[in-house]
Amino acid sequence: MDLRRSDARGGTHGRPAPDRPSLVLVGHGSRDADHVDEFWDLVRHVGEIDPELHHAGGFIELAEPSADAAIDALVADGATEIVSVPIVLLAAGHLKNDGPATLARARIRHPDVTFRMARDLGIHPEVLSVAEDRIAATLGDADPAASGVVLVGRGSSDPDASGDFAKLCRLLSDRRGLPIVEPAWISVAEPRVPDALERCRRLGATTIAVVPFFLFTGVLLGRILDQAAAWAQQHPELTVRGGPHLGADRRLARVALERYREGFGGDVRMNCDLCVYRVTLPGYEEKVGLPISLTPHGDGPARGRRRNRRATRAPRPGWDGTALELADEGRQGDRGRVKPGEADPEAAVAVKVRDLHFAYPDGSEALTGVDLTIRAGERVALLGPNGAGKTTLLLHLNGVLQPQQGTVEIAGTGLTKRTARDLRRKVGIVFQDPDDQLFMPSIESDVAFGPANLGLTGGALEERVTEALRTFGLEELREVAPHQLSLGQRRRAAVAGVLAMEPELMVLDEPSSNLDPAARRELADVIRRLPTTTLLVTHDLPYALELCPRAIVMDAGQVIADGPTRQILADEGFMRAHRLELPAGFNPLAA
Numbered sequence: 001m002d003l004r005r006s007d008a009r010g011g012t013h014g015r016p017a018p019d020r021p022s023l024v025l026v027g028h029g030s031r032d033a034d035h036v037d038e039f040w041d042l043v044r045h046v047g048e049i050d051p052e053l054h055h056a057g058g059f060i061e062l063a064e065p066s067a068d069a070a071i072d073a074l075v076a077d078g079a080t081e082i083v084s085v086p087i088v089l090l091a092a093g094h095l096k097n098d099g100p101a102t103l104a105r106a107r108i109r110h111p112d113v114t115f116r117m118a119r120d121l122g123i124h125p126e127v128l129s130v131a132e133d134r135i136a137a138t139l140g141d142a143d144p145a146a147s148g149v150v151l152v153g154r155g156s157s158d159p160d161a162s163g164d165f166a167k168l169c170r171l172l173s174d175r176r177g178l179p180i181v182e183p184a185w186i187s188v189a190e191p192r193v194p195d196a197l198e199r200c201r202r203l204g205a206t207t208i209a210v211v212p213f214f215l216f217t218g219v220l221l222g223r224i225l226d227q228a229a230a231w232a233q234q235h236p237e238l239t240v241r242g243g244p245h246l247g248a249d250r251r252l253a254r255v256a257l258e259r260y261r262e263g264f265g266g267d268v269r270m271n272c273d274l275c276v277y278r279v280t281l282p283g284y285e286e287k288v289g290l291p292i293s294l295t296p297h298g299d300g301p302a303r304g305r306r307r308n309r310r311a312t313r314a315p316r317p318g319w320d321g322t323a324l325e326l327a328d329e330g331r332q333g334d335r336g337r338v339k340p341g342e343a344d345p346e347a348a349v350a351v352k353v354r355d356l357h358f359a360y361p362d363g364s365e366a367l368t369g370v371d372l373t374i375r376a377g378e379r380v381a382l383l384g385p386n387g388a389g390k391t392t393l394l395l396h397l398n399g400v401l402q403p404q405q406g407t408v409e410i411a412g413t414g415l416t417k418r419t420a421r422d423l424r425r426k427v428g429i430v431f432q433d434p435d436d437q438l439f440m441p442s443i444e445s446d447v448a449f450g451p452a453n454l455g456l457t458g459g460a461l462e463e464r465v466t467e468a469l470r471t472f473g474l475e476e477l478r479e480v481a482p483h484q485l486s487l488g489q490r491r492r493a494a495v496a497g498v499l500a501m502e503p504e505l506m507v508l509d510e511p512s513s514n515l516d517p518a519a520r521r522e523l524a525d526v527i528r529r530l531p532t533t534t535l536l537v538t539h540d541l542p543y544a545l546e547l548c549p550r551a552i553v554m555d556a557g558q559v560i561a562d563g564p565t566r567q568i569l570a571d572e573g574f575m576r577a578h579r580l581e582l583p584a585g586f587n588p589l590a591a
């Protein structure tokens with residue numbers, strides 16, 4: 001018997017905290033017991049990712065407890081602020097009507113409690129990743145050039161939901177390189193499944209995956225497969241494969257927590273999470289691309305620095321410099337260009353980790369389900385308190401440790417005992433202490449050591465070494481012994497040595513530790529110029545902000561946040577909850 005599952009049903013979890021609201025996860029509800037079980041599985045994931053968070057789950061209709069009862073239970077525990085996150089893929093009538101209505105009733109029952117409503121899971125990169133995995137599993141080894149996908153939604157009379165679903169299909173094919181992805185709906189909206197299958201056929205697909213874009217199971221999934229099977233019978237020359245729905249994937253629990261943080265911090269994005277194109281609001285042109293605060297919105301006072309702002313005011317310029325600069329570039333006719341270090345959604349995947357678990361022989365569970373994707377060319381900070389699991393993750397990336405459960409891929413190569421040696425070459429780790437790395441009599445011979453081991457000789461070796469030394473301003477020091485250099489110079493030399501191996505992924509472990517301000521700046525210049533995908537593991541949060549557009553935060557063996565570094569560092573409640581401290585007086589919004 002799965003005790004955790006029955007524990008997660010109904011009831012509340014955690015205790016109310018003074019510094020952050022409680023969370024109510026609101027599902028649609030279903031008469032299907034498996035659907036309801038999957039909802040509780042997702043609630044359980046949320047609790048596992050953020051064990052301290054006071055939360056409960058409930059339904060709009062058809063299953064128990066109701067969302068009203070879940071809210072009452074949180075209040076009975078002492079909650080004074082509650083964020084409601086709809087566990088719904090795309091918002092339509094039920095969320096838009098019943099979601100706010102639930103909170104309106106709750107405000108009447110509990111006038112002293114503040115309620116906020118967060119967004120649906122929506123068009124989020126993690127939602128796309130889950131859908132992408134389901135599609136890939138369904139297509140298997142079919143030739144992508146001759147494959148098509150019919151992604152099937154629930155169907156709604158709400159044009160926003162239908163439009164968002166079509167957009168999501170488009171993003172899966174445009175941005176993720178999937179073959180033809182055709183939207184279809186099982187009820188209310190058109191096209192229907194047979195029409196979309198027919199369109200795939202006409203576009204030249206010989207293998208077609210029919211994948212339900214449903215969060216949880218239910219009677220409609222069988223109907224989708226029946227319709228696909230009936231169509232397939234009329235087209236025996238084609239292969240039609242039915243795929244799984246999204247299910248209670250841990251990545252979706254992380255999206256739910258991100259929505260909670262948005263609702264909590266008043267940082268609801270004005271555009272979708274994936275858009276590089278930004279909409280100019282008439283009269284607010286200077287705010288193009290900035291997140292617009294919706295916090296006050298009639299839901300009681302806002303928290304924190306933006307307490308006194310009205311919903312129509314955007315945060316001050318500089319909140320999201322990245323987006324601002326993008327918009328400026330757009331005006332010069334270069335809209336959407338990806339800047340160095342940022343994710344290019346069209347770039348190849350450099351690192352893909354899925355559901356990675358690892359326990360040390362003494363039973364310490366260091367990794368308990370890590371999922372992350374890093375694209376080629378990205379510069380990403382890996383943050384987290386002591387013992388979060390960062391080192392253990394790195395030891396998997398370079399093949400020193402083998403996954404006990406889950407998968408690790410570097411530049412398309414999966415980690416196995418057979419490939420571990422190869423992966424060690426693809427992932428270059430620059431250790432915190434350069435003296436662990438530099439052991440030859442001169443900097444030049446140190447930098448040459450790795451490439452020479454790879455078999456490079458003569459002019460090719462000389463060229464590789466000179467290039468690496470030039471990149472790091474070490475040419476004049478090439479004949480100097482490492483012990484005669486400063487710590488900053490030794491650290492640059494260590495980076496040069498690893499870069500000379502031309503790794504697919506460069507990992508820098510605490511690169512700024514013990515450096516004086518000048519050496520720190522010089523190293524930052526070097527890191528910014530690295531041509532390789534870079535993962536920077538650090539407790540130096542200002543350095544992470546300076547160098548990495550994106551941060552991944554780990555705690556208790558899991559990824560608990562993944563997003564723009566500035567946004568994560570500015571989330572005071574989140575930072576405190578995970579023992580991440582900014583230096584006194586450091587304001588990530590102003591930096």
Ligand SMILES: Nc1ncnc2c1ncn2[C@@H]1O[C@H](COP(=O)(O)OP(=O)(O)OP(=O)(O)O)[C@@H](O)[C@H]1O
Nearest residue numbers: 360362364366384385386387388389390391392393
């Ligand atoms: N060799 C080991 N044997 C047993 N437990 C270990 C071992 N190495 C790490 N652990 C445990 O695994 C968990 C994750 O540790 P890890 O070193 O990966 O964290 P970290 O995020 O790198 O921490 P730090 O920031 O302190 O370097 C911790 O609970 C740690 O005590």
